[in-house]
Amino acid sequence: MSxxxxxxxxxxxxxxxxxxxxxxxxxxxxxxxxxxxxxxGKSTLLRCIAGLTPVDAGSILIEGKDIVxxxxxxxxxxxxxxxxxxxxxxxxxxxxxxGLKMQKVEAGEVAKRVAEALALVELTxxxxxxxxxLSGGQSQRVALAxxxxxxxxxxxxxEPLSALDARIRKHLRxxxxxxxxxxxxxxxxxxxxxxxxxxxSDRIVLxxxxxIVQSGSAEALYTAP
Ligand code: ADP
Ligand code: ADP
Numbered sequence: 001m002s003x004x005x006x007x008x009x010x011x012x013x014x015x016x017x018x019x020x021x022x023x024x025x026x027x028x029x030x031x032x033x034x035x036x037x038x039x040x041g042k043s044t045l046l047r048c049i050a051g052l053t054p055v056d057a058g059s060i061l062i063e064g065k066d067i068v069x070x071x072x073x074x075x076x077x078x079x080x081x082x083x084x085x086x087x088x089x090x091x092x093x094x095x096x097x098x099g100l101k102m103q104k105v106e107a108g109e110v111a112k113r114v115a116e117a118l119a120l121v122e123l124t125x126x127x128x129x130x131x132x133x134l135s136g137g138q139s140q141r142v143a144l145a146x147x148x149x150x151x152x153x154x155x156x157x158x159e160p161l162s163a164l165d166a167r168i169r170k171h172l173r174x175x176x177x178x179x180x181x182x183x184x185x186x187x188x189x190x191x192x193x194x195x196x197x198x199x200x201s202d203r204i205v206l207x208x209x210x211x212i213v214q215s216g217s218a219e220a221l222y223t224a225p
Contacts, residue, residue, distance in 0.1 A: 002025035003029075003186050004062055018210050019045070020210065042207055049075075051070070051072030051075055078154075079158060083163060123141055144160070160176070
């Protein structure tokens with residue numbers, strides 16, 4: 001049994017069928033990249049796992065337990081989006097602490113975990129800044145810290161680098177990989193960029209039109225037979 005098991009998932013938006021009976025799995029501590037063209041259903045799969053959109057049928061098991069009936073904030077799943085959507089009127093520290101305060105985590109523990117999360121994304125010293133005082137890359141690192149601070153069992157990254165320019169993209173990609181390995185964090189990384197997928201992943205899952213076409217290591221998928 002894998003750490004994450006999506007089994008027989010069906011999902012439509014009205015008349016638009018996205019998935020019929022798809023299966024997907026991620027192992028504990030693995031970074032799996034979902035690679036496929038725009039519109040093939042990558043974001044929808046993440047949204048189903050995060051509980052941001054309802055599934056029509058099927059199960060999503062994490063550590064053997066079906067999370068479909070579980071409220072989004074209780075799934076132990078955190079998601080980072082392409083657009084970082086920080087709260088503009090809150091400092092970096094307040095942005096990162098927000099989720100923990102909602103969970104009524106005690107203040108000392110919040111401070112400790114916020115400091116840890118900011119250290120992981122190399123933004124110690126940026127606590128008092130506001131989002132408008134940050135670059136795009138820094139903003140996305142705050143968004144990442146905001147997810148890490150909840151200590152998720154599963155991290156979902158939806159095109160987290162797409163809004164950034166090339167140089168920053170490479171740096172952040174390496175940083176995400178380092179953090180993921182350091183924490184041994186089970187991560188599903190969505191991208192339509194083949195180079196990104198090739199450099200960041202333990203395994204690549206190729207998706208097309210709502211179907212999983214192939215899965216394997218970068219070498220296995222892209223080495224000529
Ligand atoms: P990807 O992430 O691979 O670009 P998406 O999961 O965003 O693909 O989209 C899959 C399909 O579902 C597309 O046809 C898209 O237009 C459609 N879709 C996504 N979100 C919605 C929505 N909220 N309402 C209706 N259709 C949607
Ligand atoms: P992504 O591929 O990251 O989902 P999109 O630009 O496709 O980015 O979608 C952005 C937002 O618009 C999402 O909330 C998605 O659910 C919604 N969306 C996408 N396609 C459609 C659609 N055909 N009809 C309605 N909403 C959509």
